[in-house]
Structure formats: C-alpha cells, structure tokens
Amino acid sequence: QSALTQPPSASGSPGQSVTISCTGTSSDVGGYNYVSWYQQYPGKAPKLMIYEVSKRPSGVPDRFSGSKSGNTASLTVSGLQPEDDADYYCSSYAGSNNLIFGGGTKVTVL
C-alpha cells in the first residue's frame, strides 16, 4: 500500500481559507468514508481534527471542515488563524483492517 498523496505545502493570510487535498485510490479513500485529518505542531504528537470524512471531534473549531469526492479527500481551514500554522496529515481505512496515512502538508499562515 502506498502513502496517500498530499501537497507538501499550502499557505494563506490570516482570515483567508486554505484547502488541502489527499489523493488515494478506490481501495482506500474512494472505497470508504473513513478519512481522518490530523494536525501536528513541531515536536508534538498529532491531534485528530476530522474523522469519517467531515465530522469534527468535540473542541475542534468549526473553521475546520472535510469533504470527499471520488478518490480525493479535502480539508478546508476557513478564517485562518496564526495557530493553524502546522502540519496536516490525512489518513484512510485501506481495507483488511489497515490504515494508511498521507505524506503531510505544511500549512503556513503568512
């Protein structure tokens, strides 16, 4: 199983929106509604931000939203805040009780 494909970087000014893509195949992203997104600050553990494509855990701001079309999932951060400057990783169920992650996207708040 190959890693999901994410752009290495994305950026936006405070208040703007940024969207990150996560491309897989019909065997993972396209085949299941089990896409998750994680936020990671340098030197820290990842934190779950989105699960089941578009659901937010308690405490995650509604500025974060997720969607999926075919084999590509997306994370949108609306109204960018300085604290959104971080790495973001997608993951997907890949069948046979396996998980697969993306390579990560560095989001820079300009």
Add this chain to the structure above:
Amino acid sequence: QVQLQESGPGLVKTSQTLSLTCTVSGGSISNGDYYWSWIRQSPGKGLEWIGYIYYSGGTDYNPSLKSRLTMSLDTSKNQFSLNLRSVTAADTAMYYCGGQDTALVAVVIWGQGTPVTVST
C-alpha cells in the same frame, strides 16, 4: 481521560530487536472501544501506521512490516508492546502509541512519542 505513555530504549543496534511499551492510564486496556496502535514518523517524513492489537489479543499489521513485527499486551500492567526484529537505519523514527477508535477508524488518543535511533 485515557492517556498513553511510551517507554523503551532510544538506541538500538542494527539487526537487533526494537522493543517498546505503551502504558495506558485513566482507563482499562480491556476497553473494547479502542485498537491499541503503533504509528511511527521518520525524521522529516510523514506518519506510517505500524499496526494494532485489540484487547482480545487479535492483531493487524502493516503488510510491509508484518514479517518482522509482533505486538502483545499485558492486562495486569495495563500495557501493550511492540517488537520489531532485524532493524535497520530505515527504522529510525519517532514511535507513537495510540488508541484507534474501533467505530470511527481514527486515532483519537496519542502518546507523546518516543524517539528511536538504529545505529551500528
């Protein structure tokens, strides 16, 4: 609130076995809501799912690591462990233990991570 803490040697010699333990606090490892997982992150790279063990002892592993991997759990100590055999420099990474929600298929709990370097 369930918390996880990894422990183990930070340095392992090439061809030896990497052994890590994750201690679960604030809840029971016999909680069927979670798959007790391991995830690693090579320096400057992305996350890689290693596998998980369920409270029943059932396991699922990343196919690319399966031949070298064994996971176990100790319910009396509320711990689960990872053994990765025949390590090489490519196994150098930050290793995280995690709790993957069985219903959400997402890692909802993360340990702080422990760095492991493989060197001769």
